[in-house]
Amino acid sequence: MSIIATVVTAKPATVRSRWLTSARRLKNLGLLAVVLLLWQVTSTYILDKTTAVLLPPPSAIAFAGWDLIRSGDLFVHLSDSLRRELVAFIWATSAIPLAIAMGWSKTINDQVDPLIEVLRPVPPLAWIPLSILWFGIGDVQNQFIIFLGMFFPILLNTIAGVKNIEPNIIRAARCLGASEARILRRIVLRAALPQIITGIRIGLGVGWMALVAAELVGANSGLGFLINDARTLLRTDVVIVGMITIGIVGLIIDRAIRVIGRRAMPWSRALAA
Amino acid sequence: MATLTATGLAKEFSGHSADDPSVLALRGVNFTVNHNEFCSVLGHSGCGKTTLLTLVAGFEEPTEGELLLDGKPIGKPGWERSMIFQDYALFHWLTVEDNIAFGLQMKDVARAKQKSIVGNYINLVGLTGFEKRYPHQLSGGMRQRVSIARALAVEPQILLMDEPFAALDAQNRSLMQQEMLRIWQHARKTCLLVTHSIEEAIALSDRILVMTRRPGTIKADIFVDLPRPRDEDDPDVIALKKKIRELIHNEFEIEH
Numbered sequence: 395m396s397i398i399a400t401v402v403t404a405k406p407a408t409v410r411s412r413w414l415t416s417a418r419r420l421k422n423l424g425l426l427a428v429v430l431l432l433w434q435v436t437s438t439y440i441l442d443k444t445t446a447v448l449l450p451p452p453s454a455i456a457f458a459g460w461d462l463i464r465s466g467d468l469f470v471h472l473s474d475s476l477r478r479e480l481v482a483f484i485w486a487t488s489a490i491p492l493a494i495a496m497g498w499s500k501t502i503n504d505q506v507d508p509l510i511e512v513l514r515p516v517p518p519l520a521w522i523p524l525s526i527l528w529f530g531i532g533d534v535q536n537q538f539i540i541f542l543g544m545f546f547p548i549l550l551n552t553i554a555g556v557k558n559i560e561p562n563i564i565r566a567a568r569c570l571g572a573s574e575a576r577i578l579r580r581i582v583l584r585a586a587l588p589q590i591i592t593g594i595r596i597g598l599g600v601g602w603m604a605l606v607a608a609e610l611v612g613a614n615s616g617l618g619f620l621i622n623d624a625r626t627l628l629r630t631d632v633v634i635v636g637m638i639t640i641g642i643v644g645l646i647i648d649r650a651i652r653v654i655g656r657r658a659m660p661w662s663r664a665l666a667a
Numbered sequence: 668m669a670t671l672t673a674t675g676l677a678k679e680f681s682g683h684s685a686d687d688p689s690v691l692a693l694r695g696v697n698f699t700v701n702h703n704e705f706c707s708v709l710g711h712s713g714c715g716k717t718t719l720l721t722l723v724a725g726f727e728e729p730t731e732g733e734l735l736l737d738g739k740p741i742g743k744p745g746w747e748r749s750m751i752f753q754d755y756a757l758f759h760w761l762t763v764e765d766n767i768a769f770g771l772q773m774k775d776v777a778r779a780k781q782k783s784i785v786g787n788y789i790n791l792v793g794l795t796g797f798e799k800r801y802p803h804q805l806s807g808g809m810r811q812r813v814s815i816a817r818a819l820a821v822e823p824q825i826l827l828m829d830e831p832f833a834a835l836d837a838q839n840r841s842l843m844q845q846e847m848l849r850i851w852q853h854a855r856k857t858c859l860l861v862t863h864s865i866e867e868a869i870a871l872s873d874r875i876l877v878m879t880r881r882p883g884t885i886k887a888d889i890f891v892d893l894p895r896p897r898d899e900d901d902p903d904v905i906a907l908k909k910k911i912r913e914l915i916h917n918e919f920e921i922e923h
Contacts, residue, residue, distance in 0.1 A: 570749060571821065
């Protein structure tokens with residue numbers, strides 16, 4: 395009974411409380427506004443011309459951003475980066491079946507585990523020199539680095555997810571007549587899903603960071619290339635526009651995964667709030 | 668028909684080292700549970716009563732002896748021997764109705780038929796109106812109702828229960844015992860219940876098997892020939908409770 399009651403009263407309250415939270419959040423931006431204002435004043439009136447080149451005022455960054463959007467350059471670089479992230483992610487999902495196999499079979503786990511323990515501590519960025527030699531400058535090189543950044547978070551989280559499944563849930567499925575294949579697909583995969591999604595969230599974040607680094611040194615397009623290229627031209631305004639874009643897109647990816655996860659798993663509290 | 672027979676049943680869990688010696692959980696267990704009989708296995712914690720249940724379910728194989736259901740040896744786990752767990756073991760990513768339908772899907776029951784079976788059992792266990800809820804939105808007692816419906820929906824030959832009401836508070840426990848009795852009288856089945864509660868065993872059972880401490884074996888086989896529902900204050904119930912308590916108490920004395 396109490397469940398029904400809370401659901402009914404909660405509905406009208408959420409709409410109002412959403413307005414209130416938005417207003418409250420706006421108030422929280424006060425310090426940010428002050429910082430931007432100080433920055434603007436400093437760059438325009440206090441710094442001399444040469445130093446101001448290194449730290450252009452927010453207004454100049456906004457204009458540079460507007461130019462990059464209007465010319466379409468920003469979207470070209472952004473879409474190249476996103477495409478690499480996506481391709482690498484598709485490859486990195488191979489971590490999920492591998493992790494489930496490791497969580498399920500002791501033999502597979504014992505064989506694969508040492509290999510992973512050796513490879514995992516090597517930061518993805520340390521692979522960049524070798525990756526450039528193997529794949530040259532371009533998409534494949536970048537995708538390889540991003541893949542390395544994504545693979546291990548997804549793998550380790552999925553393994554943890556599979557190992558944390560309550561044994562009685564598997565037993566319950568067995569004595570309801572589920573075959574091994576059905577247990578893997580309908581029980582193990584579902585029960586471990588919140589942790590798999592967590593792994594994907596972390597993986598996409600690490601991958602996004604690795605992507606920028608890989609593009610800085612080994613690409614002819616993409617956001618990482620954009621900011622490095624702008625550096626050589628001393629276009630600090632473009633550099634900062636690129637940095638802001640990288641940050642915002644990273645945030646959007648993270649939020650999107652959370653929303654998708656919550657929609658797909660209304661029964662899980664792992665991604666709530 | 669569903670008659671469960673155990674002859675000379677023993678189970679030893681092998682150890683891996685000197686610090687982890689092998690444990691003899693059960694030894695020389697003999698009993699028969701008759702068709703449609705509600706049988707309880709009563710004993711101290713660690714006496715091997717849950718081990719007995721895992722053997723019947725097929726999660727483990729006996730080290731010695733024979734376990735037959737209708738004369739056929741028990742093999743891998745299957746819907747003929749469905750189980751209700753103390754921690755409910757519900758599929759938390761499925762709604763109430765999908766939990767109950769799970770076993771039917773495993774049996775490849777036609778979809779339309781699944782729906783009517785699920786509806787019937789939701790009715791029987793008193794969960795009407797909660798079909799679309801997820802387990803985390805339900806109270807402990809309601810979760811156990813889902814678990815009961817899920818285990819019954821596959822129409823097992825024998826229903827296994829591992830301390831099903833031990834996680835509930837006292838009021839809910841006695842309510843669920845009455846409910847279990849009502850459900851059992853509607854969907855008559857051979858039942859094997861493992862419990863450490865004398866009251867629970869007396870309230871529900873046709874038969875009570877009292878176990879010794881480890882290595883567990885059957886110490887007493889008591890027929891409970893009293894009309895249901897059984898009143899706690901009934902002199903016959905009190906006398907039976909006293910008798911069983913003494914049996915179990917003696918067992919405890921030996922230990923010390």
